Amino acid sequence: MTYRFVTYKLHTHWVEIAINRPEVYNALNKGVLKELKAAFGHAEENTKVKCIVFTGGGKAFCSGQDLKAVGESLDNIPFKEIIRDYYNPLILLMRRIGKPIICKLNGVAAGAGCSLALAADVIIASKDAYLAEIFAHIGLVMDAGSNYFLPKRVGYPMAFELATTGRKVYAEEAEKLGLVNKAVELGNLDEVVAQYVEVYVHSSANALGMIKEMLNKADGMSLDDVLEMEATYQEKAGNHRDFKEGVTSFLEKRRPQFE
Template sequence: MDYKYIRSSVNNHCQEIAIDRPAVFNALNFEVLEELKAAFDQAAQAETVRCVVLTGGGGAFCSGQDLKAVGTDLDGIPFKEIIRKYYNPLIIQMRNLSKPIICKLNGAAVGAGCSLALATDVIIASKEAYLAEMFAHIGLVMDAGSNYFLPKRVGYPLAFELATTGRKVYAEEAERLGLVNKAIEHSALDETVAQYVEVYVNASGSAIGMIKEMLRKSNGMSLEEVLEMEAVYQEKAGSHQDFKEGVTSFLEKRKPRFYK
């Protein structure tokens, strides 16, 4: 598929998706959101894709919703329709994807751009990058999943502070707070993300997919429910050929060659 506002390419079992509107710091219009959904559909359907990297073109990750795209009639913006049609399906699609999504946070992630970053599985951030929930600065509330992801990462008190002040949290502080997994020098960003990709493309795709699903489902479950889920999923994992290959490779003292 040809894209106008994003770039998507597959290399060594990894699909990299980059929002590509650098002139507006990769702001999101409806076409971008539709193209992102199409790209994640492609990742879900492609058996050869084992990992996804989400990033931004130029010096920013994503500056959030393009306010010009919603029109000048501020009294007539159909907020519910926009969120339900464009944002919610994309966020659900990302969380339901059985493959790991790495956010290569190369620059600012603001508003809905921050939500997109938080919806990924692993965030590797340049020390020059920051996250900011700027919604309240224009009289709006967080959307695109931030009310779900933010408190789970940092807890209510800090989530409330970040949501209401909209302050910029640069990568090194974000790492300390648990907002991102790793903060590194900008010059090392590509290399570090490539190291994570190498791990995931050579890991058991079936096991990682189930781990992602179980962690998502465990929210709101009781201990007893989680224990039962673990029993069911372990039975499923143990019947997959990746388990047999993992044990065989361990006994033969070699690296596993998991199903691709």
């Protein structure tokens, strides 16, 4: 597929997907959302890809919905259609993919851009970057999954504050709140992301996929159900060749060669 609004850089065992509208701080329109869904779909289907890095071109990650793209009239915007047809399928795909998604947060992540960042599994942020749930500033509510992801990361009281004030949360504060995994200097961002990629591409793809699936399922389950799920998945993991290779490599003091 030829991309207009997205770049798709395939490496040996990982891929970098970047929103590529730097002139508008990577604001989202239907074209961007369609191409992002296609790009993540291609990464999911490629069995050689074990890790996905998600970022933005230029100085921003994503400034949210492109308000100019919704049309000149503000009276008949099909909010439900846009969210159901473009945002929701992308978010669901990102959570379904059994591969780690690392958000390389290189700049602003605002509105729906903040939601996209939160949908990733790991967020490594430049100290210059910030997240902001700015929906209330224009009389809207959070969408694209933020009502799910935000309280899971920071708890209800802080989620309520961030959602209602729309204030900017810079990376160092975001790290303390648990909103991002790590805040680093901009000049070190690529290096730190590469360290995470290195870990994931040499890990068991089978185990990583099941861990992501279990963590997604566990929310809302009872302890009894979680314990039973763990037993079921552990049996699947133990019957996979990666388990034997992992134990053998540990005993032989060498790096494992997973599938």
